[in-house]
Amino acid sequence: MPTKPRRKTYRHGNVKAEAITAAARLIARTGHEALSVRQVADAIGVAHRSLYNHFADREAVLDAVATEAFARLGEILKSAESKEDYTARYVRFALANRKLYALMTSRPHATMKLNPPLQSAVHQVITEGMRLFTTSDQTSAERRRAMMKVFIIHFGGITQYTAGILDLPSEDALVAELAAMTAGR
Known part of the structure; x- marks a missing residue:
């Protein structure tokens, strides 16, 4: 029976803490005005919708x-x-x-x-x-x-x-x- 390929966006660990760290790095580079939830999600390898489980919004x-x-x-x-x-x-x-x-x-x-x-x-x-x-x-x-x-x-x-x-x-x-x-x- 063939196995399904793993989703690239699934992660274990502390997504919230990783998102905060990634957001801080992104802000240090480009400033907070340009930051998007999608950028943060991409930086930690999760679907951007999953960050809404941890943060209400940007x-x-x-x-x-x-x-x-x-x-x-x-x-x-x-x-x-x-x-x-x-x-x-x-x-x-x-x-x-x-x-x-x-x-x-x-x-x-x-x-x-x-x-x-x-x-x-x-x-x-x-x-x-x-x-x-x-x-x-x-x-x-x-x-x-x-x-x-x-x-x-x-x-x-x-x-x-x-x-x-x-x-x-x-x-x-x-x-x-x-x-x-x-x-x-």
Whole structure:
């Protein structure tokens, strides 16, 4: 009795984790704007329809990649020992992962409450910043404002630097400039 040939799209293993890893690689190459579920499926060798068993849609794939990236950044920031060190680690992560950082900063904060894993990963980054940039005697509004200022300065500086708008000679110069700004100097 002849056997049927094996389907090329059938896979064992953790399809969701493999899809997130593949999506992150694709984003690093071409950016998140161009990513499709079909590209991710092709990269891991499954039918694109099978990814819908793990992700509701393309945005869910992007959120999953952003969640892992924020978690990774949060881990990096845990060992920051000063405001300057936090800024250096944050900026270097963003510059080393430019397209991934663009995805991370594209996630709408207003909808994060609908995605607890993403919200938790983002809050890990915020918590590490609060540890260094705020004090316990500040009100929650003052702490929130202090962190918003830090993120606005970081995001603005990184965005202008990568666009070639800031005339700084190196990444180290950018780090030094942003560290001075966030330290209030």
